[in-house]
Amino acid sequence: MDATEKRAIESETWFQTLLDSAPDAMVIVNADGEIATVNNQALAMFGYDRAELQGHKIEKLMPAELRSRHEAHRANYVADPKVRLMGVGLELLAQRKNGDVFPVEISLSPVQLESAFFVSSVIRDVSERKKMEREIIAARREAERANRANSAFLAAASHDLRQPVQALSLLNGALRRTVTDSRALEMIDHQEHSLTAMTNLLNSLLDISRLDGGAIQPELEDFPMQQLIDRLSAEFARQAHQKGLEFSAESCGARVRSDPNLLGEIIQNLVSNAIRYTDKGSVRLRCVESGNRCEIRVEDTGVGIEADEIDRIFEEFHQVKMPGATKEGFGLGLAIVRRLTDLLGHEVAVESTPGEGSCFTLAVPVLDAAASPERVPAAEDQAVVGHATGVVVLIEDDTNVANAWSLLLLAEGFEVEVCASVADVRTLIGQLGEQPVLLVSDFYLLDGSTGVEAVSMVRRHYDAEIPAFIVTGDTSKIVTEARLLDNCALLSKPVNAAQMLAAAKFAASSGQVPSS
Numbered sequence: 001m002d003a004t005e006k007r008a009i010e011s012e013t014w015f016q017t018l019l020d021s022a023p024d025a026m027v028i029v030n031a032d033g034e035i036a037t038v039n040n041q042a043l044a045m046f047g048y049d050r051a052e053l054q055g056h057k058i059e060k061l062m063p064a065e066l067r068s069r070h071e072a073h074r075a076n077y078v079a080d081p082k083v084r085l086m087g088v089g090l091e092l093l094a095q096r097k098n099g100d101v102f103p104v105e106i107s108l109s110p111v112q113l114e115s116a117f118f119v120s121s122v123i124r125d126v127s128e129r130k131k132m133e134r135e136i137i138a139a140r141r142e143a144e145r146a147n148r149a150n151s152a153f154l155a156a157a158s159h160d161l162r163q164p165v166q167a168l169s170l171l172n173g174a175l176r177r178t179v180t181d182s183r184a185l186e187m188i189d190h191q192e193h194s195l196t197a198m199t200n201l202l203n204s205l206l207d208i209s210r211l212d213g214g215a216i217q218p219e220l221e222d223f224p225m226q227q228l229i230d231r232l233s234a235e236f237a238r239q240a241h242q243k244g245l246e247f248s249a250e251s252c253g254a255r256v257r258s259d260p261n262l263l264g265e266i267i268q269n270l271v272s273n274a275i276r277y278t279d280k281g282s283v284r285l286r287c288v289e290s291g292n293r294c295e296i297r298v299e300d301t302g303v304g305i306e307a308d309e310i311d312r313i314f315e316e317f318h319q320v321k322m323p324g325a326t327k328e329g330f331g332l333g334l335a336i337v338r339r340l341t342d343l344l345g346h347e348v349a350v351e352s353t354p355g356e357g358s359c360f361t362l363a364v365p366v367l368d369a370a371a372s373p374e375r376v377p378a379a380e381d382q383a384v385v386g387h388a389t390g391v392v393v394l395i396e397d398d399t400n401v402a403n404a405w406s407l408l409l410l411a412e413g414f415e416v417e418v419c420a421s422v423a424d425v426r427t428l429i430g431q432l433g434e435q436p437v438l439l440v441s442d443f444y445l446l447d448g449s450t451g452v453e454a455v456s457m458v459r460r461h462y463d464a465e466i467p468a469f470i471v472t473g474d475t476s477k478i479v480t481e482a483r484l485l486d487n488c489a490l491l492s493k494p495v496n497a498a499q500m501l502a503a504a505k506f507a508a509s510s511g512q513v514p515s516s
Helices: 002-020 040-046 064-079 127-178 182-212 225-242 260-276 307-312 333-344 399-412 422-431 451-462 478-483 497-510
Strands: 025-030 035-038 092-095 101-112 117-125 221-224 246-249 255-258 282-290 293-300 347-353 357-368 391-395 415-419 438-442 468-472 488-492
Touching: 002 035, 025 040, 040 092, 040 117, 064 117, 101 127, 127 182, 127 399, 127 497, 182 333, 221 225, 225 246, 225 260, 225 282, 255 260, 260 282, 260 293, 260 333, 260 357, 333 347, 391 399, 391 422, 391 451, 399 415, 399 438, 399 497, 415 422, 422 451, 438 451, 438 497, 451 468, 468 497
Parallel strands: 246 282, 391 415, 391 438, 438 468, 468 488
Antiparallel strands: 025 035, 025 117, 092 101, 101 117, 221 255, 255 357, 282 293, 293 357, 347 357
């Protein structure tokens, strides 16, 4: 008996030593829920001595309000014992001797001996982890709140900041058509240059903010690349001509898959950048089909880029530091290009030789070489139209912008009827003696309606697809809705007065909006 008792004591000591070596708190209870033994980690976690726990119900380690409910859970477990992994779908609480309640994770393992049934539990204090989770959730909510606030700011900024610039641009265009004094015209030229610079900076800052805020989502579609080149070439040629540069755009038969508006913005930034850094020579826009992609190449004979600057040119506000490099611009164009190419999944590469020029290559997926559908010619492609005539219905709820639009259109020879809402339009068309030749509408109107609704209502009244321009400073979600209208062009604020008038005269005389 002495030997048997000695072996039992040694076995118990060895088992307790094994438990105490475990990194987590362990509590072993019998079938009645009484604590058979605990390890040192459990004593430290709960603040009890061993004698205060052994023989007591396991519910002693729980908040009082949970004890009766746990007794039922314990009975169910004993009836159907199985291994339960730690932290599976349960939010568990424990209580220390001093009354502190804290979150825990517990794993359970049934232990069947010859003479008795036990349950081994491993208990882990997850207070720090839960605290971190709460902090992460709070941080995420704050980020979501900030993102919503940022989105609201961008929506307001896109409209409200562009409104006064739009009015100034239109007034500048109206002045140019009414002033004859050479000195005054020179001042108008300088004013227009400043307005263009302010417009470019505003657009770039808003684009960067919207891209970083995730407010721009691409809308991929299949379209002929030539259609995009046609739309942009006239503006590129004008920019190049102002600097005394030669501009050429090769025809392209590729049909690509991309977002035409975002792709157009990438190409526009690349070509404008090439023109800015080229003082003499030429800028070329080329398309080369290579396998399953179309490589859009913008080549210039400008100042070039040093090898150690290639990686930095896509950073915000970085400008090439080369002899002859212009100080114009803000160093945002290529930063926008990088973000847009990443968003669209297109590749952009740069090759450059200092003092000789650069080539930016943009790779876009090709679908097939199907012929492009017949397009409506751009206004710039047409012979100059004579003096404008006819009624233009202008739908604009900002008084300053509406006045500027009216002065510009009146100076060109149109008659102008101004409305601020769909209700005003409904009243006007009931009194108007003739069918309008053109509709020009802001997208967001005073009564919560949209320009799409206003244009659709006028067309239904006259049972005619009257050409229309919808003007907006918000390009986030409205493009798709505005595109649903046939014979309608979407214009981004601030609108260039000269280009707008050329398009308006062409639309009024032909009954079709131009392609750009």
